[in-house]
Amino acid sequence: MSTVVLLLVTGLGLGALYFLIASGLSLTYGLMRVLNFAHGIFLTVGGYASWWIAVRLPFGDPWRFLVALLGCLVVGAIVAAAVEIGLIRPLYRRHVEQVLVTVGLALAFTALVQGTFGPDPISYPAPSWTQGVTQVAGANIPNSRLLAIAVAAVVFLVLSAFLRFTRWGLIVRAGVENRAMVAALGIDVQRAFTLVFALGGVAAALAGALGALYFGNIDPERGTATLIFAFIVIVIGGLGSFTGSALAAVVVGLLQQFMNYYASVYWGFSAAGDLSVVLLLAVVLLWRPQGLLGRSVG
Amino acid sequence: MSTPTATRTLLEVDDLHVHLGESHILQGVSFQVPAGGVTALLGRNGAGKTTTIKAILGLVGRSGSIRLSNRELSRMTTHEIVRLGIGYVPEEREVFSELTVAENLRLAERDKRPRYDLVFDVFPELEQRRAQAAGSLSGGQQQMVAVARALLNDNQIILVDEPTKGLSPLMVAKAASALKRAAQAATLLLVEQNLQVARDLAEKVIVLDEGRVAYTGDVADLLADPALARRYLGVGGH
Numbered sequence: 001m002s003t004v005v006l007l008l009v010t011g012l013g014l015g016a017l018y019f020l021i022a023s024g025l026s027l028t029y030g031l032m033r034v035l036n037f038a039h040g041i042f043l044t045v046g047g048y049a050s051w052w053i054a055v056r057l058p059f060g061d062p063w064r065f066l067v068a069l070l071g072c073l074v075v076g077a078i079v080a081a082a083v084e085i086g087l088i089r090p091l092y093r094r095h096v097e098q099v100l101v102t103v104g105l106a107l108a109f110t111a112l113v114q115g116t117f118g119p120d121p122i123s124y125p126a127p128s129w130t131q132g133v134t135q136v137a138g139a140n141i142p143n144s145r146l147l148a149i150a151v152a153a154v155v156f157l158v159l160s161a162f163l164r165f166t167r168w169g170l171i172v173r174a175g176v177e178n179r180a181m182v183a184a185l186g187i188d189v190q191r192a193f194t195l196v197f198a199l200g201g202v203a204a205a206l207a208g209a210l211g212a213l214y215f216g217n218i219d220p221e222r223g224t225a226t227l228i229f230a231f232i233v234i235v236i237g238g239l240g241s242f243t244g245s246a247l248a249a250v251v252v253g254l255l256q257q258f259m260n261y262y263a264s265v266y267w268g269f270s271a272a273g274d275l276s277v278v279l280l281l282a283v284v285l286l287w288r289p290q291g292l293l294g295r296s297v298g
Numbered sequence: 299m300s301t302p303t304a305t306r307t308l309l310e311v312d313d314l315h316v317h318l319g320e321s322h323i324l325q326g327v328s329f330q331v332p333a334g335g336v337t338a339l340l341g342r343n344g345a346g347k348t349t350t351i352k353a354i355l356g357l358v359g360r361s362g363s364i365r366l367s368n369r370e371l372s373r374m375t376t377h378e379i380v381r382l383g384i385g386y387v388p389e390e391r392e393v394f395s396e397l398t399v400a401e402n403l404r405l406a407e408r409d410k411r412p413r414y415d416l417v418f419d420v421f422p423e424l425e426q427r428r429a430q431a432a433g434s435l436s437g438g439q440q441q442m443v444a445v446a447r448a449l450l451n452d453n454q455i456i457l458v459d460e461p462t463k464g465l466s467p468l469m470v471a472k473a474a475s476a477l478k479r480a481a482q483a484a485t486l487l488l489v490e491q492n493l494q495v496a497r498d499l500a501e502k503v504i505v506l507d508e509g510r511v512a513y514t515g516d517v518a519d520l521l522a523d524p525a526l527a528r529r530y531l532g533v534g535g536h
Binding site: 034167169171173174177178180181183184185186187188190263 | 355357373376377380383386388392394395396399401404405406408447451
């Protein structure tokens with residue numbers, strides 16, 4: 001029983017990280033039809049920025065971590081907005097060029113981080129509470145997983161409220177459906193693009209800082225490695241569906257965690273988690289090509 | 299409908315060209331829309347009417363000059379053009395199906411005091427359906443939402459693209475009545491295939507044929523001349 005609870009919570013924790021990075025990716029695609037292969041760099045930025053700030057602060061936790069967290073969110077928003085304005089905006093509707101530029105940016109940024117901070121993972125100065133465990137139904141759950149779940153849940157609620165109750169949220173929801181008509185109502189869709197990109201950058205940077213707690217370190221390649229699963233999540237959830245991304249992130253995180261454990265214990269197969277996620281993607285695409293909560297086209 | 303006394307030119311289009319893919323859709327379209335009243339933009343299918351409306355709004359790439367109250371629009375983005383005071387009722391209604399009626403209207407608000415009184419006076423049904431998803435409305439009700447979005451703000455001109463297309467005869471009459479009310483609030487440039495509606499609403503007419511202006515003048519004169527009507531519109535005038 002305790003093993004199931006442990007897998008359940010750690011799976012949800014992994015799903016929380018996937019959701020944080022996939023939510024921005026999903027909104028970006030839904031509104032702008034941009035598949036941003038450089039989205040993972042916002043996660044890397046978040047991890048490294050929070051580490052860089054934390055190791056320089058003269059005071060201890062929890063304030064050190066909280067200030068570092070806030071700082072990384074600001075950096076994530078600025079980097080994301082800069083990417084949108086500098087690289088994506090000149091290439092709207094030029095999908096091949098977008099793919100080339102964003103893939104190139106991801107590769108170049110990873111190399112830049114490796115060149116600046118070294119290619120190896122760097123130990124993260126995690127607050128002591130996050131390194132402890134909490135007993136849940138007999139299972140010792142790492143607090144970093146509980147924190148990731150709680151933060152992702154708050155982000156989900158905040159972004160849902162933003163989309164549902166604010167004028168900008170209304171613009172984003174309408175823009176996902178018909179960008180040209182939003183502009184024809186006199187609304188500057190371009191500003192909504194930048195806002196959504198910045199929000200995506202914030203959520204991914206948050207995933208970077210929480211991922212540093214989750215894994216205990218920061219890694220130059222974590223952004224690109226996690227991005228693959230974030231893409232799978234948004235395709236399973238339905239491209240452009242924010243709620244679909246949340247649902248799919250939970251499903252993928254749980255599946256990955258359970259398969260990794262049970263396939264390893266019973267069949268000695270250690271990579272079953274990743275394989276099962278790819279198989280799930282294939283099944284969903286065959287059964288429901290628009291994804292779990294996506295709208296069918298045509 | 300009473301003839302407007304104002305003769306000031308509100309909208310002036312000069313040598314407008316639009317290419318879509320390999321096709322040269324608009325080939326030097328020039329016309330003027332006077333301030334006040336309704337000007338109909340007529341022509342056979344494929345003549346370039348909808349493309350002209352979209353070109354004015356900057357929704358398609360174009361060259362040439364477009365001026366609204368003497369302000370050049372051709373270098374502005376769509377939202378900048380609309381904010382000068384242009385309402386748009388698109389051919390396919392293009393309501394946001396996943397938003398409610400109230401949200402569709404809220405999104406269209408540009409003025410500090412949107413004219414909900416006017417909107418719900420013209421379309422009382424929309425007030426009752428505020429909380430309903432626009433995608434679940436009938437075609438006629440969606441058309442009400444599309445017209446209501448344009449009525450909500452104090453526009454200089456409203457570009458209305460085939461408002462009666464696909465509507466039942468009852469809804470056509472309702473739409474025509476609503477457009478008459480709209481014409482009291484702003485100048486209308488009306489693309490309309492239903493000649494009866496065009497005749498009832500418009501005073502002036504611009505006829506497009508194969509991407510060029512083929513005729514400008516009074517609607518009554520055009521439709522009174524069967525040869526002209528047949529030549530440009532493919533129908534008899536009466």
